[in-house]
Amino acid sequence: MLEFTYQLAISLFAFLIKFLAPFNAKIKLGVEGRKGLLEKLEHSFAALAGNRPVAWFHAASLGEFEQGRPVIEAYRNRYPDHFILITFFSPSGYEIRKDYKVADYICYLPVDTRANARRFIRIVQPRIAFFIKYEFWFNYLRELEKTGTSIVSFSAIFSKNQSFFGPFGGFFQKMLRRYSHIFVQNQESVRLLTEIGISEISMAGDTRFDRVKTIASQARELPEIASFRNQAFCIVAGSVWDADMQVLIPALNALKGKFKAIIAPHEIKREEIEGWRAKLGGTSILYSEMTDGQPESFDYLIIDNIGMLSSLYRYGDAAFIGGSFGAGLHNVLEAATFxxxxVFGNKSYHRFQEAADLIQEGGAFVVRDSNEVKQIVSSWIQDSEKRLEAGKISRNYVLSKIGATERIMRKVEELMG
Structure with a gap:
């Protein structure tokens, strides 16, 4: 019965996204990107892959891709002659990483209907398939199991409120039993899976720690950012949404003149950014407006492009992480590794293990409102030793967690024979 319900829901989903596409730009990108995809693959994939073994990596979106990137690149180094296919579910991943050079082919994942899954697996014929973090697709997993493909999930994390552990968990547990191996982030996930009889599991940790270590080592020097900062105390507000800025702006205004801020929106919306600038009490400049003039004379620098954030943190003294007052907390590790x-809001950090860990250890701080943002930033400005100690805790936390990629690759080598 549950399988019938799943198949019906997937078919309804496929219909709905086509119906909604004209009214939503993001959905439209996904629908257009999938149009004719299987036909295109049927005509070209075999010739592209040749006789090379195919390794298929699937990521829901950009965040999961970045989480999986250390494993993708380690796989490429270990098996340089294999064909790497990467699929995305969301346009926010595909559109930004569709030209990623490590992969041989990048496309959307067709919706998980029986027919799509059967056809896609028949075309691609992967030797090994990787699903990053939360991706569990019933029909794809069943078709992969039928073909004897090694199936790996990594950086997965489980909690007792997930469907796998509920009253109808039997159906969802079928998906887990199809994996050749599941690499999880924490001991709680090991316990939950063990209790339902899943044995092919290992606690490898989170590959994002390996990724942010690499990011830090490869961070670009940005002389224009250094010029803007000009020795002043600087806070980087990373991946912020409007809900974050409504809390952050009053705190920034209350401390005007005591520091500088680099503001990197999660999405570039011109009207929204102009609205923020109108509310900010100090002077602001867009990154696209910077010239060789006097960027140091401005209080706020707003980044109106995508892709710079990971290199911006090197120019900060502290960081405010966006998404925490609404959409969902973004990556705290990119800041911590520097x-x-x-600091982040109290509304959406609870399901992020690293956020909880950093709070407990003293490298991260939770705020409820603008006044608390003002208090914590003011304390960092006034007490540099306190700030530096918290920053040291953040960095050491990241360094203590690296190594998941190596543990995963050892198992991959076993599965590949």
Whole structure:
């Protein structure tokens, strides 16, 4: 009965996204990107892949891709002659990483209907398939199992409120039993899976720690950002949404003149950004407006492009992480790896293990409103030793967690024979 319900829901989903596409730009990108995809693959994939073994990596979106990137690149180094296919579910991943050079082919994942899954697996014929973090697709997993493909999930994390552990968990547990191996982030996930009889599991940790270590080592020097900062105390507000800025702006205004801020929106919306600038009490400049003039004379620099954030943190003294007052907390590790203390809102951090860990250890701080943002930033400005100690905790936390990629690759080598 549950399988019938799943198949019906997937078919309804496929219909709905086509119906909604004209009214939503993001959905439209996904629908257009999938149009004719299987036909295109049927005509070209075999010739592209040749006789090379195919390794298929699937990521829901950009965040999961970045989480999986260390494993993708380690796989490429270990098996340089294999064909790497990457699929995305969301346009926010595909559109930004569709030209990623490590992969041989990148496309959307067709919706998980029986027919799509059967056809896609028949065309691609992967030797090994990787699903990053939360991706569990019933029909794809069943078709992969039928073909004897090794199936790996990594950086997965489980909690007792997930469907796998509920009253109808039997159906969802079928998906887990199809994996050749599941690499999880924490001991709680090991316990939950063990209790339902899943044995092919290992606690490898989170590959994002390996990724942010690499990011830190490869961070670009940005002389224009250094010029803007000009020795002043600087806070980087990373991946912020409007809900974050409504809390952050009053705190920034209350401390005007005591520091500078680099503001990197999660999405570039011109009207929204202009609205923020109108509310900010100090002077602001867009990154696209910077010239060789006097960027140091401005209080706020707003980044109106995508892709710079990971290199911006090196110019900060502290970081405010966006998404925490609404959409969902974004990556705190990119800031922590540069030795920055981090602050974020109290509404959406609870399901992020690293956020909870950093709070407990003293590298991260939770705020409820603008007044608390003002208090914590003011304390960092006034007490540099306190700030530096919190930043040291953040950096050491990241360094203590690296190594998941190596543990995963050892198992992959076993599965590949």
């Amino acid at each position: 030795g920055l203390p981090v």
